[in-house]
Amino acid sequence: MATIKDVAKKAGVSVATVSRAINGKGYVHEDTRKQIDEAIRELNYKPNEVARSLFNKKSRLIGLILPDIRNPFFPELARGVEDEMQEHGFRLIIGNADEKLEKELDYIETFKQNNVIGLISASTNEVLSHYDNLSFPLVLLDRTSVEHPSVYANGLDGGRLAAKELVSRGCKRISVLKGPVETQTARDRFKGAVDELYTANVHFDVMTTSFAFQEAEYWAKELFSKYPDTDGVIASNDVVAAAVLHEAHRLGKQIPEDLQIIGYDDIPFSQFLYPPLSTIRQPAYDMGREAAKLLIKLMDGKKVENKNILLPVQFIERQTTRKVERDD
Amino acid sequence: MATIKDVAKKAGVSVATVSRAINGKGYVHEDTRKQIDEAIRELNYKPNEVARSLFNKKSRLIGLILPDIRNPFFPELARGVEDEMQEHGFRLIIGNADEKLEKELDYIETFKQNNVIGLISASTNEVLSHYDNLSFPLVLLDRTSVEHPSVYANGLDGGRLAAKELVSRGCKRISVLKGPVETQTARDRFKGAVDELYTANVHFDVMTTSFAFQEAEYWAKELFSKYPDTDGVIASNDVVAAAVLHEAHRLGKQIPEDLQIIGYDDIPFSQFLYPPLSTIRQPAYDMGREAAKLLIKLMDGKKVENKNILLPVQFIERQTTRKVERDD
Structure with a gap:
């Protein structure tokens, strides 16, 4: 019967990495995970049931906190995050904090307990100390921060x-x-x-x-x-x-x-x-995409030079403003 | 040191109920859960760490599947669900299925693996067979069904x-x-x-x-x-x-x-x-509330006479239609 060592050898990674993947503790890169998965299948390796269930269930889940899903700006942000995450095989679950700190804390707790491996928050709360000691990477969206990675517009x-x-x-x-x-x-x-x-x-x-x-x-x-x-x-x-x-x-x-x-x-x-x-x-959509990209880099443990990404804004001229006569 | 029997006695429930609460397997009514929680605290009862973490983490989580969060109709539904759930101490996580069956299946899987205890789905997919053998109660929202409980408008x-x-x-x-x-x-x-x-x-x-x-x-x-x-x-x-x-x-x-x-x-x-x-x-908001109420009843194991709730619609007269002259 195949052992975890055989799996590690076949997948070309360390036993620790295989263990991390199987136990769902810590992040394992997508490609590595695929290799491990393949090795497990080829060798017909059977971790115990609990470990296997953890292997299946953990480590692809990303949490997103929105302040108010009724404001159409936030669903646009969410779609950007979602599309980028989906392309990389992650699943996104959304919590609507309703601009209330209590609900926000509640969602952070929920996400922790459900083993999310990364969090994007568009929190509108002034205080951010509840994001200080998370065990997974965080990106703030639609707000600035010195302490945390963030994506926002100018x-x-x-x-x-x-x-x-x-x-x-x-x-x-x-x-x-x-x-x-x-x-x-x-x-x-x-x-x-x-x-x-x-x-x-x-x-x-x-x-x-x-x-x-x-x-x-x-x-x-x-x-x-x-x-x-x-x-x-x-x-x-x-x-x-x-x-x-x-x-x-x-x-x-x-x-x-x-x-x-x-x-x-x-x-x-x-x-x-x-x-x-x-x-x-x-x-909004691009901000969501950028936040997802940044989070993925952080989860991959990549070195990120610029952790605070500022996107440009733009005047969209329609008809609630007068035409400027430039050439008359 | 207090035992699980002591907790059951103090809370006035069976050992099986306490065990269910602690192990997060099966639903325990909110009030009962509070009694158990209180008894545990008073008696300083310590279940083992794994059980405790399950106790804390499971069994308050509800999944909601929306077909398209960019359409403002669905955030309204979601708010109704959310407000009702919050009043009963449940947490709601949202998945945006984007009108795609594949994403919907993915969310159902995610919710299962994260031990949701109930699911509300506003799926727009014609086929519903993937909802047939869930281990937790389901309410369909904004659609009718013979097989499943549902809340919809006329x-x-x-x-x-x-x-x-x-x-x-x-x-x-x-x-x-x-x-x-x-x-x-x-x-x-x-x-x-x-x-x-x-x-x-x-x-x-x-x-x-x-x-x-x-x-x-x-x-x-x-x-x-x-x-x-x-x-x-x-x-x-x-x-x-x-x-x-x-x-x-x-x-x-x-x-x-x-x-x-x-x-x-x-x-x-x-x-x-x-x-x-x-x-x-x-x-929309009331539909969300009603769906949440129905799901809570089902999770409580209550007998529900009417599992298909039909809400009325109404003409809202504003100004894209002519005034009807009734008394001229």
């Missing part, structure tokens, strides 16, 4: 760009809707916009809003009751922008003549709004 | 209602966009609409479309190129309706004067479209 540029485009299109009284600023990316986005507006010496007001659907309508009404003369809105995200657009229609405002609006994210729905929403595009 | 009524509302508002050339009809609910929806249109003797055309975002724009263009005279659209869902509305604007059609549109689902975004979308509302 919020400072995004905020700046939104302000710049409105100013260049003649807005004189701009409302900046500031999202919840627990995360550095959201703070950056706000800072970018405000810096640009200061520099341009344009009047602006600031209102703090939520990012969520259920409250977007409320904030849109608040906005026009507080600042009825506003002629430009920098929305905290596309969901809020959609609500502002809706409310503006209700008040009989002409878009973009009376009021210009810029969203943030470029979720799939934004193109179907009327007028179609001009927005700052975060490459 | 597609027949929904289709009928959509047709009726367009006919009563004067549409003479209706386009029925038929979604992918792998599932009985989608077939019912289509049948309801067509039956009603036959009965009313109104001209109609049928076009088969996808439900997905990425393709919605294509179908919208196809629609108006094939049936330029259509004056009423029964869309397969709200995503497709949004694309049709967008394309109608592009073609300069007046809504609802030239063209009336009815969606299906009532996703959160529909209220923010312009004009706001009239649609058939499926109570």
Whole structure:
């Protein structure tokens, strides 16, 4: 009967590696795992049942924590992560933390207990200490961090760009809707916009809003009751922008003549709004892909030079902003 | 030192129940589990480490399979499931099957191996045989089944209602966009609409479309190129309706004067479209809640009289349909 040594020899790896693969403790590279699997099959090697079940069950499972699956930005992120992971034979399970720390902690616990071998988190919680002593690699997504690997888009540029485009299109009284600023990316986005507006010496007001659907309508009404003369809105995200657009229609405002609006994210729905929403595009799907790639490298134990990957944002010109007349 | 018998006595349950709780094999009711947990703590009972880790890790985990998290209908379902599960102390992990059987099978395997104690599936696959021999309870969501417990909304009524509302508002050339009809609910929806249109003797055309975002724009263009005279659209869902509305604007059609549109689902975004979308509302969040409730009952081993729960749909009148003048 074949022994673990025979398997190791045939697969061309150490006994420790075979043991690691069989016991599901620690990460084993995909190719190595395939070799071991093949050797086991060819030699008809039988580890005991418990070990075998662990071998089958562990070590292909990745956890993903999303803050709010109802916001279409996050399913886009998730799809990017998922497609990359699937191409590499990993399985992804998703936990929706609902922007609550308690639920987030709960999911981390669940993932640990179910032997995930890597975690991607798009947490929106300010504190991240619960990610400090994980036994598997972690990548933060849609947020920055000094301590942890992360993939995020350039919020400072995004905020700046939104302000710049409105100013260049003649807005004189701009409302900046500031999202919840627990995360550095959201703070950056706000800072970018405000810096640009200061520099341009344009009047602006600031209102703090939520990012969520259920409250977007409320904030849109608040906005026009507080600042009825506003002629430009920098929305905290596309969901809020959609609500502002809706409310503006209700008040009989002409878009973009009376009021210009810029969203943030470029979720799939934004193109179907009327007028179609001009927005700052975060490459959500690509961010997901990049985070997955980075995590896979980390799980492979590869040396990673740049653990904080910054992706560019981009102004998507649609019709809630005026055309700039450049050649007239 | 306390024994398992002491724990059973103190908790007022059988040794078998305590063993089941500790070994994470089979379901133990929440209240019973709490009593056992308390008894264990009071008596300072120590099961061996493996058993304890199983006690902690197993038996609170529920799997949810969604067909497409990018369609906002499904995150709504998921939130309903999640809220109900959370109130009962369960944890929910989500798998996105991407409308692919292979991914769905993969998730079922993953859930099995991670010891979920119950599964809710919103599968869109025609074949369901892979759900036949699970070792834990299953509830199908957003689809009907004779063999399995299920929670779904009344597609027949929904289709009928959509047709009726367009006919009563004067549409003479209706386009029925038929979604992918792998599932009985989608077939019912289509049948309801067509039956009603036959009965009313109104001209109609049928076009088969996808439900997905990425393709919605294509179908919208196809629609108006094939049936330029259509004056009423029964869309397969709200995503497709949004694309049709967008394309109608592009073609300069007046809504609802030239063209009336009815969606299906009532996703959160529909209220923010312009004009706001009239649609058939499926109570997604409540469907999720009901599915969770049913699953919990099944996991409790309770006798369930009605294992196929049908929820009503409702016409949400917004502004893509004309006002009916009733008293003029």
